[in-house]
Amino acid sequence: MKTRITELFGIEYPVIQGGMAAVSDADLTAAVSNAGGLGILNSVGSAEALRENIRRVRELTDKPFGVNVMLLMKNVEEISQVIIEEKVPVVSTGAGSPKNFIAAWKAAGIKVMPVVPSAKVAKKMEDLGADAVVCSGMEAGGHIGEVSTLAMIPVAHRLCTIPIVAAGGIGDGRGVAGAFAMGAEGVQCGTAFIVADECNASDGYKDAIVNALESDTRVYRNPGTGRNVRTVTSPLVEKYFEVLKEEGYDKAKLLMGGGLAHAMKDGDPEQSTFMAGQSAGAVVRRGTCREIIERMMQEAREAALEQVEKWR
Ligand SMILES: Cc1cc2nc3c(=O)[nH]c(=O)nc-3n(C[C@H](O)[C@H](O)[C@H](O)COP(=O)(O)O)c2cc1C
Structure with missing residues (x-):
């Protein structure tokens, strides 16, 4: 084309x-x-x-x-x-x-x-x-x-x-x-x-995308840039939202430094932000x-x- x-x-x-x-x-x-x-x-x-x-x-x-x-x-x-x-x-x-x-x-x-x-x-x-x-x-x-x-x-x-x-x-x-x-x-x-x-990227990161539906992403404020970022959710991301609700942004943001580095290196869901878009739903293999x-x-x-x- x-x-x-x-x-x-x-x-x-x-x-x-x-x-x-x-x-x-x-x-x-x-x-x-x-x-x-x-x-x-x-x-x-x-x-x-x-x-x-x-x-x-x-x-x-x-x-x-x-x-x-x-x-x-x-x-x-x-x-x-x-x-x-x-x-x-x-x-x-x-x-x-x-x-x-x-x-x-x-x-x-x-x-x-x-x-x-x-x-x-x-x-x-x-x-x-x-x-x-x-x-x-x-x-x-x-x-x-x-x-x-x-x-x-x-x-x-x-x-x-x-x-x-x-x-x-x-x-x-x-x-x-x-x-x-x-x-x-x-x-x-x-x-x-x-x-x-x-x-x-680690296998864990790739699997998180392949297994996600379009509704499996969340948006959080990146502490490094202060701007909104979309990621496939993970236990770490869910914990961020819990802490955000209970204790506020200053506490929650402390969880998020290094999440993308973990996604790339080891894919450990407890420590990773699998940064990706709603397009993850369409990416199946x-x-x-x-x-x-x-x-x-x-x-x-x-x-x-x-x-x-x-x-x-
Ligand atoms: C992990 C990740 C990091 C990104 N970093 C940048 C960046 O440094 N600069 C930029 O212009 N866009 C960045 N983007 C946006 C992408 O270049 C691209 O426009 C976006 O992923 C398109 O949407 P999709 O994820 O639905 O395909 C990033 C996207 C992802 C998933």
Whole structure:
């Protein structure tokens, strides 16, 4: 399938693996890009670690890839400089406005794709010169806003002329077909790629996603960022809500530091926050990145053709 997103990034499938702090390392990024999607490396950490990770991605793939910049990071200026020096093809941004960086990235020939929580902000990003925009609904895993993907995409499609990527809640081909029907020209998934064979998450984390239904996630305030985060629930998360109710946020937040690190390393449910979206309900099996992307696209095609028959 060709869309403005596949053309813009030079990729085979309009499927993007969203940047995920602590999760989207060089292995996952390169595997998604090698499978014909766009892998996005996370840049949370030092600028020098990012430089090494970018070089590692390049050892593993010669395909286009991106780097995600969390704009609330203290070393964002240094991170931006490394991205320019290493000639990264695509930058996606989260947690703030990339206003002060867009001109420098574009001057360096980098494609810029901010992640936004509403259609209004999507339009703002278009006016600032973004090449594409990821509209991320509150169904998503990780940090979230308040608008759903379903409500946001048609409005963003109406307001913007740049291509729109839908994120949040998309875990299978029916979700992809739905996003395209709403006006998106690409999808960004996080949760669906955590269960990939090439993702270095623990078995416990992958099982928690595969076994979850769409109603098995909860939203809590991340003590590190002060913003809302969606996670598949676990005994730790349930304990957080108990303590929150009985003793308040200052006590409850003490439980949550290190939950994602445990999910990645050991998957112990007593200590893990299995950060993931409502799309976990649609993610029902593991596989390689290639299997995940090709299955999604095949299911999407079948779902779209099924609709054509109904409307005829
Ligand atoms: C564990 C985890 C960490 C994430 N970290 C980031 C991040 O650092 N920067 C960012 O822009 N988005 C982040 N996200 C959001 C993803 O890039 C993606 O947009 C989102 O997962 C899409 O929704 P889905 O989970 O329903 O597929 C994260 C998501 C997850 C699940």
